[in-house]
Amino acid sequence: MSHSPQDPHPEPGRPTPEPQRDPVPGPPPRRPAGTIRLGSIAGADVLVTSSWFIVAALVSWIVSPRIEQVQPGIGAWKYVAGFAFAVILYLAILLHEASHALMARRFGARVTSITLHFLGGATAVEGEARTPKQEFWVAVVGPITSLAIGALGVGLWFLTPEGVLRVGVEGLAGANLLIGVLNLLPALPLDGGRVLKAGVWKLTGNPHRGSLVAGWCGRVLAVLMLAYPFLLGAVLDITPGVIDFVLAAVVAIFLLGGANAVVARARMMEKLPALVVRDLARRTCLVDSQMPLNLAVARAQAEQAGGIVTVDEQRRPVGIVSEAALLAVPEHRRAWMSVSEVARSVGPGAVLPVTLVGEDLVRAIGRSPLSEYLVVDATGAVHGVLSTADVDRAFRGTPA
Structure with a gap:
């Protein structure tokens, strides 16, 4: 989960809450190819990429044995239930991204789109945060939302009778808690990386230095992600499967690509003050x-x-x-x-x-x-x- 600036910086000691401002008007962005528009939130198009249907099918297949276990003889309906769980899961991810969008809009930024894709979601915000405070709150509100949904799911689990519905609730709770925790890892392009950037920015007064530090942490995390399947065997005594290796590689490529882009952009932005x-x-x-x-x-x-x-x-x-x-x-x-x-x-x-x-x-x-x-x-x-x-x-x- 991430929010991407397209393409926002004095920080007073303890400012009063800033009034809500309407986003800067502009021409509507062109919808990327291969996406479906579901509606809008905070003035931003909500898009779903075609890759989401691959994820939905994969989730249905992974969840179906568990559904069969709690509801024997359900037959092919277990895949329908699995698909329904995938939809509910991505609705929770949409809430995660919508919280980014609403907070960015609260600070006067224009949000152009919220996209649900193979690895989760992304919120496109025009411009950069203007202060470390804005950077922090726009970033941290997403993981907080996921953790809150996860905690709600844990509470509902105790109230839900055994069966398919409880499987959905426990899956929703576990997935959101995992999303919230992982997104707090201090490495760009994750939300926690933006929190780290805000901290470095606050200490040094330089937003680009914050991006460089968090971007390098993202590179390190990408390398560590490749070791995930081997840690399963060494630490948890679990034999990793093909899916574990594929998932680790996909996530590592995503993290490395995002981190490299952040580092390259930060280095570029550091040169801009020379342009007078x-x-x-x-x-x-x-x-x-x-x-x-x-x-x-x-x-x-x-x-x-x-x-x-x-x-x-x-x-x-x-x-x-x-x-x-x-x-x-x-x-x-x-x-x-x-x-x-x-x-x-x-x-x-x-x-x-x-x-x-x-x-x-x-x-x-x-x-x-x-x-x-x-x-x-x-x-x-x-x-x-x-x-x-x-x-x-x-x-x-x-x-x-």
């Missing part, structure tokens, strides 16, 4: 849009400018010269072309404030991918031109 628009923007030459291209290039070279912006009669910016388009024009033809022929009009998505830094810059570029952007100060005056090639070089740490 004010420093990366090129000095810009302002020219009339009808000026011959060769003269505009000559003026830019004289002013040691790395960008050319066309302006109208009121000296307002109207276009940004595309570096790629300029280089594609042979020098002998530049005298016969105006600057406007190699300039892109300045639309809303092409203008960036000079104050953008790090993650905010990456988000702004992601919303409107272009090769060049006009950078303006608080008064709207032109500060320079930002090239995405320069941003990429700064991120990779390579010289311009």
Whole structure:
């Protein structure tokens, strides 16, 4: 069970409860292929992957001998009862994920989907937690929900008469207690990993360091998971079967894949503070849009400018010269072309404030991918031109 940020950070000493805010509106996400929509919770689509039916069939097969034991002669109905148990189990997992979604929404985040899949469920939350407190509560509420359902199941077990119904109750109780405990293991991508991240973040003030620590713990847990079948024999004197080895491998691959993604993203995010628009923007030459291209290039070279912006009669910016388009024009033809022929009009998505830094810059570029952007100060005056090639070089740490 996990919740995944797509793709949220000052922490006061003891803040008062934050008021509920509506999630940021946005276009509805495209439903992934191979999923079925069941409805919505907290504004998020509830999806079931096709792999769930494989799990349901597997659960039916595993549970059927136990059902046959308590209800002899039930015949093929034991598989129907097993399937019903799989449905109830995943309803409990849905409650686990819904608790993540509701808590994230409580903190003002937008939840896009809740997906039930082969290994449980995942809640997709846009953005990152803004404080360690938010990270902690959005993560821990899932295992708490599972443990509460498990405890309720234990209580109901004593009140349920022997038979198929008691088998379902004991299975539901055991599964939820197991889900709750396992999800509290301090390793990403499990919920406990996010709790660990929140703790490291609180101590160090660095959310990315928290992700790195919890991600490495996830890698270690993935390796230990591979040893699970052998521990059955060494510790519990139980001979592991093929299913034990397959399950250990599947879970280890899931943990390792999630942990690797977390570590890679944390390392990437640590580089983002170096991306400062004010420093990366090129000095810009302002020219009339009808000026011959060769003269505009000559003026830019004289002013040691790395960008050319066309302006109208009121000296307002109207276009940004595309570096790629300029280089594609042979020098002998530049005298016969105006600057406007190699300039892109300045639309809303092409203008960036000079104050953008790090993650905010990456988000702004992601919303409107272009090769060049006009950078303006608080008064709207032109500060320079930002090239995405320069941003990429700064991120990779390579010289311009």
